[in-house]
Amino acid sequence: MSQSLNHASAPTDRGQCRTIDLSNKIAQITAYWQPRVVAEMNDYQFKVVKVEGEFLWHQHADTDEAFFVLEGELRIDFRGGHSGDGSIVLRAGQIAVVPKGVEHKPYALAEVKLMLIEPRGVVNTGDCAKGGRSVENDQWV
């Protein structure tokens, strides 16, 4: 599977007690929309990913999800949330939390580098299998 490129096993220290440079980690990822784990905090994972173009509408029924942009400009469209349909833009140094159950679609006109924070086991495409866009979990970089 193409998404197994760059696949590294979880380190025994789970990426803890050491300095993790997020840009250096992202530089090791060759493809877009391929999140890679860099560290764990309890049962949560810090993942880095680079993206370009449009993702799919999806939701996570059981968990919120956090986005932190490191470089570039990420748009996230929402529908059906408590505040209705909408759209936000995130630039470097900005975060957003998407509540559980809220449909969302990330979009990057040009390349964006970001960190995701979410519980271990969350599928990138949400609660419905979405063909070729789903990525195998627990791939470390």
Add this chain to the structure above:
Amino acid sequence: MSQSLNHASAPTDRGQCRTIDLSNKIAQITAYWQPRVVAEMNDYQFKVVKVEGEFLWHQHADTDEAFFVLEGELRIDFRGGHSGDGSIVLRAGQIAVVPKGVEHKPYALAEVKLMLIEPRGVVNTGDCAKGGRSVENDQWV
């Protein structure tokens, strides 16, 4: 109490579904070592804080804790961890996760701006009350 300066109530949206600029949030904090919540993800909180000088040795018995440096250079000393005593340095764009039960002490020679990620209810000074350095939880900015 001085730590109640800047105290804002949790917003009804818990800081979700909107863009949060971490530097802008930190600019609203007047004192060092005073974490302020900016958003929640499930039962976790994103907090921003500016620090300068030395904190106390402390640990959190029940939870890991994540540090993300936005500006400046943060040193974290460890003792008693799985890898023995040690020290790491974090600069802008770098993260570290301190495992539960590992004693640690943050230190900033000059001002550092950072984000903390940890479960709601974690006391900044760890499991032992530490006099004047403890900060009331759930203060938003």
